Amino acid sequence: MANSDPYVVRRLTRDAAIAQCDRLRTIYRDAVVVAGPRHYNASQVAVWSETAEQVDRWATWFDEGVTWVATTIDAPDLFIGEALMWPADHVHLLYVDPAFHRRGVGRALLAAVEPDARQAGITALTADCSLHSHPVFAASGYDVVEWEDSAHRGEVFRRARMRKVLP
Template identity: 30%
Template sequence: MAYIIRPFLRQDADELANLTVAAIQSVGVKSYTAAQVAAWAARHPGPQRFLDRAAGGDHIIVAADASDYPIAYTLIEPDGHVDMLYCHPDHTRKGVADELLAAAEQYARSVKAETLFTEASELARPAFERAGYTVIKRRDFDIPYKGKAIGIHNYAMEKPIIQKA
């Protein structure tokens, strides 16, 4: 399936919020406990977050299907921080993460970022590794959830960008 890679549009916000939670809840259980998945999903509020991040200067790149319906996205900050990479469960393992990470790198180069960096989940780590990121360290931390501290982990990863002179 061919995907359309395009910039975020305001009307994408609802669907991106929905697909984020769907991805966490559906795919997250492959590497995380039910409590970890619930705490992780609860950290992702609704569509306003996307509108605020875009208005604040962050760059959201959307992958859409042939009918221009959003099925995945990445959010990259101008300093090269790839803050989010999520794909709807029906579209995982089809190469869309690779396309989005390539588009994120192109954007980072255009704003003269020196390094791409992220905190990748256990599930996203292979996609980042395919894109040339290396693991710096495993990050173990707690997410406050329903009065408890839920332990979870991800990986600090980075990829230097060689700027052409």
Template identity: 30%
Template sequence: MHIRALRPDEAPALLAIFRAAVRVTAARDYAPEQIEAWSPAQWPPAQCERWIERVRALHPFVADIDGVAAGYADLQDDGLIDHFYVSPDFARRGVGAALMAHLLALARERGLRVVHSNVSRTAQPFFTRFGFDIVAQQRPVVRGVEVPNARMRAVLAEPEDRR
């Protein structure tokens, strides 16, 4: 597995990962109407294009297994992890762990003291394993439907030479 920057032509593959992660992986923790609001079964082409452009602007990192995008995640300058998704086809194969290790190392390199994210019910145990704590339960409304998540954050230890 290799973690790398998004290639210009592969953002549509990330849309497929996002959609599968929501519609398959998260389906065990959310009601069908919540899943449909989060990632509708049918997306008009214009909506797909807006999503792709937004994700490109996040400058995500891709977990690549034998030339296939298995998952992706980003780290913004303020420490926000906006997207973190793994394809259900690659679940339980270390993809999420590799992405998170990459993001946390990058955060430390950038001198960030805190990283944070709005984390689905499905991903909360995973984020907890990497030192994130729940700061607040949230009830965002997406397309008129409440899709609960948690605001989570991790405080990063300072490097040994800075103490």
């Protein structure tokens, strides 16, 4: 477990992640619907948020990856943000409940995964970052490797491939 005042970030077991799948998908969906339109058009946001409904993909991520969640200290059962490492050196998901955006939850999640990665012998972390999220990764020490256009279900998304060498 890692603490980042005023939040608590903890790693879920695979079974706990599966049990909390609905809440984790809701955080994802709500974050995309609220934050997505700032940088992407309606069709892109629809494609992006649709991933929340693809339960089979989430099951694969929970099976093969590691799920981290953030809560407030006062409400340890209410998840307000999530990070999913898949594979172990890649931040595949970073999503925060919109009610908590810009309050340090994303930064706390990114900080929490680092000691675990170091302990596993990982020397650098990577992420494919949306136009919305790349400042959060930059604020956490990630550098842009390159900008690219990535195609998903008929839509093209501008995103940054980012990397952080672990201190």
